[in-house]
Structure formats: C-alpha cells, structure tokens
Amino acid sequence: MIPRALTIAGLDSGGGAGITADLKTFHALGVYGMVALTAVTAQNTLGVRAVQEIDPSIVEAQIDAVAEDIGINAAKTGMLSSSQIMEAAARAVRKWGFPLVVDPVMYAKSGDPLIRPEAMETLRRVIIPIAKVVTPNAPEASHLVGFRVETLDDAKRAAKVIAEELHPEIVIVKGGHLTGDESIDIVYFRDSGEYRELKALRIDTKNTHGTGCSFSAAIAAGLAKGLSPWDAIKLAKELITTAIKYSLPLGHGHGPVNPMAWLELRAYRADIIDELNKALKVIEDNADLIGNYIPEVQSNLGYALPALYARNLDDVAAVPGRIVKYMGKAKPSGPPTFGVSSHVANYILTAMKHGPEVRSAMNIKYDNRVIEAARELGYVVSGYDRRQEPPEVKAREGASIPWGTEQAIKNAGRVPDIIYHLGDYGKEPQIVILGQSPIDVVNKLLIIVKRINEKRF
Ligand SMILES: Cc1ncc(COP(=O)(O)OP(=O)(O)O)c(N)n1
C-alpha cells in the first residue's frame, strides 16, 4: 500500500511554505499526503500580513479523522502558533503513536513571527519531547538553548543540549544560516551520543522560502516509507539541495524552493530520451534523403531540459558518436544520452537564453540550396562569420559557438530557425536547424530537403 504521511502545519497563501510545500514534498517522494491545518496565513514572498488560527479541537479532529480511516505512517509539524494548538496536536500524536518530525517553526523567512511568545515554552515542554527528529535552524536552535548558534561547534553543542534537555531522539541543527562554502547540518543521536554531518555545496540564492518545511516533510516521507531515520535524513538533504538548486524566482522577496524538481527532473529526462528516439526513428526512415546532408564532422541532434533545469552541457541529451553517414545513409551511432554533445548543445543552451522554448537543434552540412529553400519556405535564417571571432573568444575553450549563436540571434533580432556559418581555417561550414523539439527540427529538415528535391525536377 502507498505510504501515508501527515503534515500538521499552516497554510501559506503564497504556496511556498507550510502545507503546500509539505504536500509537494510528500508526493515527490511517492508518499500520500494528508493535512491537519493549524492556521491560515495571508502571506507572500515578502512577508506575513495576517494569521487566523484554527480552533485547537478542529486540529485534533483532523488528525483523528485521517488516523482512524486512512492511517498515518509518519507525520511532521510545522507552524503551531499557540499552546492550545500544540497541546491538541500532542494529544493526538500520543494517542496514535506515529513517528513525528518536528520543524520548530518560529519565524517566516521574512522575519515575521509564526508563534505566540507564550507558546515557546509549550514547544519546548510538550512538542519537542515527543519528536523522533527535531530540525531547528541556527536561529531556532539559539532560541531553544539560550545561547547564540553561529559556528559548527555552537551547532554541535546546541544539538546535544536540545537532545539532553528536551529528549527528542535525533536533533538536526541545520547549517543553512551558518557561513562557509558548504551547508553542513549537524545530526546528533541522543541514545548513542553520536554526531554525524550532512554536507552539501552552498547554493547562492535568495529563493529559499519553504526550505525548513520541505526538509522536515522529506524526513517524514522517508520514515513513512520505512527508511531508517538516518537514511530518511540523507534522502531529505538530497531532496532539499535539489529543491534549492532549482528554486523559483517568483515574487519580490524570498521565492519558493521547488521540491517538485525531484520528480520533474526524472520525468523530463525520460521524456527527452523518448522524444529523441522518436525523431531518430524518423531520421532512419528517411536515411537516404538525410544522408546527403551529413557533414564531415558528422551531425548531432540535441534536446535540452526545460529552461529552469538546463544549466550546462550535461542537461542536453544527444547521440553519442553522432549521426554518421554510412553507405550514403544517415545513421545514429548510439542511443540518446545526456552530456555527450558540446557543439549542438552549446547552440541550444545559447538560443534558450533568448527563446527558452527553443530546446532542440541539429547540425547538417553547409549547402547553399538549404539556405535558399529555407528562406523560400519562410524560415528565419541568420548567419555568423567565424573569421570575425575575437581572439579572446577563440582562446576560450567552448566559447566559439555561444559567441557565434549570439551573433546570429543579434543579426536576426530573434532566435532564428536556421543558423549557418561559412567556416574558418580548419573549420567546416555548418548549418544548424533549431526548433522546440527534436521532431520539430527533423520535420523542418525534411520539409527543406523535399523542397530542394522538388526544385531539381
Ligand atoms: C504557514 C507557514 N509555515 C511555515 C513557514 C516557515 O517557512 P519559511 O518562512 O520559508 O522558513 P523555513 O521553511 O525555511 O523554515 C511559513 N513561512 N509559513
């Protein structure tokens, strides 16, 4: 049966934190998500404007309702703003006995408070002691222990104090607010007294709204799936690092992290390979026609992840060993794979900066008839002169094609359908056909080639 997890948390109307972040995270990890809503916040990326707490008896009733009927394999708490809500949640947790991850939410990213001052003591006395895992960031840990947590040594000391004084099984003092090239979380196991560290490269972004929510939800999802606490924590660190890397630049403040990236990246990668395979089949079905247009350097057909995810050459799939000319026919050398193209991938990544929907391209042999036919057919054609390439660009590995593509886009005033160059010393002239998908590119090529063939007779 599908694992089931519950979030006991607040609603962020901006969709970045609270229950919406939690549900996205649960589902990204293949866990069915349920909600016990504790508060409605009128909130966006800039701050919290208003809060309406839910009646504590309704919070408890929500937990009872889903526990009785659907079952809860693990849960997490987020915003618990009052002592009464905390007492109600704690009663239900004790009654049903599921493992609990506590994100001790105190302030929003904007600095606005999400807990009543008098509830701080209830958080310490009632909620944290029933946690399997508690996940304070450095400022939250400081509030819980009464000293400033600014260094890794402070974080270690705070984790031990929280475990010994408040009795959760595992304490994670998160490193997001600390400094250094790496974000290091300190994990402390109360029973064994053991410390472990979780490290990830620090990602330079202001769009971190919902980080703590998604991280704690991911741990709860891992526990719901039956992972050991340590495996659940490691999985959560991977998910949140991906969610921050691909966070969304929305709003004017701290944009939301993107837990769906965990799922979307896998789905898009599979889809891209499928689409390339379909287009390569069309090339093989027209191998004689297309064989005449394979250049000396061979051809490649590339397809990039959507703009949010396309950062470098590894995010573009193409044909390893390229599309060769064999016995006069076009023949893909191998199955489409990510990270195997540099030339075609660079055309695509540069074009995407100007037209994010243009995610595919194929290079063919330069032939003046292709340029003429493409123009007659109404395609936008634009060239660049490799001989004009500045020496500093030439000297930089991999810089020539981005430079040339920029020139061609500038000349056309938009991303063209066709980019060509007439070569340089030791560089074969090329034509590159661009499009939204590999099928779009191959269709353009076939339309052009058929037009040339029609004109011959
Ligand atoms: C309703 C609600 N719950 C929790 C938060 C905290 O989220 P955020 O401000 O992004 O901070 P972390 O998730 O990183 O701790 C909130 N703002 N609203």
Ligand SMILES: Cc1nc(C(=O)O)sc1CCOP(=O)(O)O
């Ligand atoms: C070698 C080469 N040069 C091209 C140019 O346009 O200058 S296209 C090309 C072939 C494709 O290369 P890849 O497999 O790295 O995409």
